[in-house]
Amino acid sequence: MGFWNKVGKVVGTVIDHAPEVLNALQQEAAKKQANLHKEAGRRLKEHERKVAQAEKSNRMSDPQFARKVKEEREKLDNYYQRSSQSTNISGEITYGGLTVSQWNRKWIQLGVLSSLTLQDLSPYNKHIGLYKAELNGQVVYLGRAIEYNNGGFRKRLRDYVRNSDSARTHGSGQKMNENRDRVRISILIVGDSADDVDTVKALEPAMISHLHVKWNVQHNR
Numbered sequence: 128m129g130f131w132n133k134v135g136k137v138v139g140t141v142i143d144h145a146p147e148v149l150n151a152l153q154q155e156a157a158k159k160q161a162n163l164h165k166e167a168g169r170r171l172k173e174h175e176r177k178v179a180q181a182e183k184s185n186r187m188s189d190p191q192f193a194r195k196v197k198e199e200r201e202k203l204d205n206y207y208q209r210s211s212q213s214t215n216i217s218g219e220i221t222y223g224g225l226t227v228s229q230w231n232r233k234w235i236q237l238g239v240l241s242s243l244t245l246q247d248l249s250p251y252n253k254h255i256g257l258y259k260a261e262l263n264g265q266v267v268y269l270g271r272a273i274e275y276n277n278g279g280f281r282k283r284l285r286d287y288v289r290n291s292d293s294a295r296t297h298g299s300g301q302k303m304n305e306n307r308d309r310v311r312i313s314i315l316i317v318g319d320s321a322d323d324v325d326t327v328k329a330l331e332p333a334m335i336s337h338l339h340v341k342w343n344v345q346h347n348r
Contacts, residue, residue: 234313271328
């Protein structure tokens with residue numbers, strides 16, 4: 128077989144198998160991208176955990192330490208806002224497809240914190256979103272419940288009234304516990320899966336600013 132015939136045969140074989148080769152390469156690239164995304168998510172979650180621990184520590188009395196923690200919290204909030212927000216046809220910022228004002232019309236009133244029973248909260252075991260506490264008609268605290276596979280709103284709200292101090296290691300948590308017989312709770316359901324977690328995280332600081340919440344020190348410091 129002549130040289131050009133051999134070349135032609137090789138080229139023909141390559142062309143015949145090109146779709147399979149390209150598909151394999153694309154799958155490998157997609158797999159690498161998914162792994163990178165997963166690792167980035169793990170590191171982000173770990174960093175957020177450390178920031179949350181720092182916010183609850185006694186070192187927050189040190190102005191320099193508190194300033195650094197605040198900067199890291201702002202970076203996280205900005206990241207979640209950038210990654211989860213978009214704009215509608217009117218140019219308004221949206222979170223999960225809704226503006227802050229639209230979300231603000233979806234609150235569900237539950238009642239006084241200390242009077243909420245397991246039966247009251249059980250329907251929201253797997254729901255995640257925001258909750259707000261009102262005292263004398265004023266929104267004094269806003270928090271988030273994002274553990275869709277570990278109790279959702281039920282776990283987060285019950286933490287403020289149970290015997291353990293799991294939710295009371297920071298100032299706002301202590302105030303929630305101290306005023307458990309007075310604050311009225313409402314919840315804002317955003318979703319029920321991992322896909323909705325970032326939307327909740329992005330919506331939280333936006334809603335705090337929208338409602339001018341009093342006890343959310345890390346956002347108002």
